[in-house]
């Protein structure tokens with residue numbers, strides 16, 4: 001599932017192609033992806049509007065239009081790709097000034113393409129989602145942060161200040177696992193399975209450790225590790241483990257740099273012990289039994 005670094009990468013790479021441009025047409029092909037408003041109104045409402053800004057909040061992408069915000073959540077397998085004005089409708093090859101060039105990997109429109117937005121300059125943004133857990137919704141006006149799904153989100157991990165955040169939000173008495181807390185979008189927004197496992201490894205904390213048993217001195221280290229793994233993820237344009245793609249259709253390069261996620265059964269890169277895979281917080285969880293010990297009680 002795309003997490004903060006993947007969504008941030010998509011927003012940063014889409015912005016220069018579409019900000020300030022007018023929507024020529026919108027074609028919603030799978031009406032049930034649209035929540036909370038009439039799918040029949042969707043296409044006509046978007047037509048002719050000029051995109052003011054595209055931003056990220058948690059794992060949500062928000063397109064700010066005059067009087068209206070379009071919110072996209074990529075779910076498990078959602079992809080937002082950008083086909084430049086000169087790209088063919090059936091990519092494979094596209095025309096450049098020097099001749100034909102192989103397309104960078106933007107997927108052709110197929111049965112998994114659920115929304116096509118055409119812009120005034122001839123470029124297209126395609127929302128493709130094989131497993132259809134993605135969601136779209138329209139919010140009237142600019143006040144998207146007050147929408148029920150967005151106002152419950154916790155602070156943005158990259159910009160929060162660690163000590164004040166912990167003092168205000170760390171649930172001292174909680175007996176749930178620290179992994180479950182990191183995945184809780186009302187605690188931190190944008191962290192998912194990949195970056196939770198990576199941050200726990202980096203800070204040497206067992207994912208099943210109870211929130212209340214993580215020592216006060218370890219908590220800021222864990223938060224710093226969250227920031228560090230997210231920043232590294234953005235720097236490497238995200239983790240392409242399965243479906244995630246950058247807007248040009250190519251993969252992010254963070255996967256090969258991961259320490260634990262996706263590496264169950266392989267040796268720890270720090271100590272050589274075999275990494276263990278287990279289920280914690282209903283999610284596949286990989287950790288090093290030696291670097292992340294569970295204290296005996």
Ligand SMILES: [Zn+2]
Nearest residue numbers: 268271288291
């Ligand atoms: Zn280890």
